[in-house]
Amino acid sequence: MNRSTLQMFAAECAEELPEAQLEHPFGPNWEVFKVRGKVFMLMTEGPRHPVVILEADPVRPTLSESLQPLGAEGVMAKRGTAGYPFGRRAWVKVRHADTVEARVVGFTGTRRRPRNLALVPAGAARPRLSARLDPVLAARVGTALLGALATGQRPAHGEPCTGLETDLVVEVLAGTGRHGTLTVVRLR
Incomplete structure (x- = not known):
């Protein structure tokens, strides 16, 4: 996968987390970051732009706030209790808006x-x-x-x-x- 500046910054932040692991369970085009076996970030190349899917704590300053100066449009979010059903609409795109x-x-x-x-x-x-x-x-x-x-x-x-x-x-x-x-x- 050819990483964009956005993805490189997201990966650097993810790799700083204790116990963070990078895996490729869906093939070489998907980077999956886990902590203690739980997925918290996925990255791939979309048809028009890079994609970073991130699970975040809404109380703390988020990675998405750090990514805004790099031109990030928003983040993909799901309920903390939901699984990772690819191909279904469990994910919600959250766009930054003032x-x-x-x-x-x-x-x-x-x-x-x-x-x-x-x-x-x-x-x-x-x-x-x-x-x-x-x-x-x-x-x-x-x-x-x-x-x-x-x-x-x-x-x-x-x-x-x-x-x-x-x-x-x-x-x-x-x-x-x-x-x-x-x-x-x-x-x-």
Whole structure:
């Protein structure tokens, strides 16, 4: 396997761990690092970029944080109790993302399942419309909006936007730009 800078740094960190062992149980294209027989990192070459799959402790500073300056997009994660079922979707890609807070001042669609949110990001003066909410997030936001006082309706992108008086705050991806659509990540 031809190692990238990312993989070399990950391997160096892994080899510093006490009792860490490198094995190749899936062939020469997969490097598997274990401690006391338990896998904690796998590396291979993906079709477009190197792949580092890492099990990490979410409380401590992680290897993924150290890899960000090298251009790492994120890490693959699984539950600590789960096995290593290749070919199944037990792994989740966790991408690094910086977020900022935005105050909810309205919505489009229904109150129970809003389609978009009218948001005022921290430091901004005017509201902006978010990207379409995914169904799970829309349901959570809808529940949080049930007690909010409506302040009227205005058109926004061809549909009515209901204004609200609420203390609800969401996190949006940072850097979605002055003119870009805000992407809501989670409720606060």
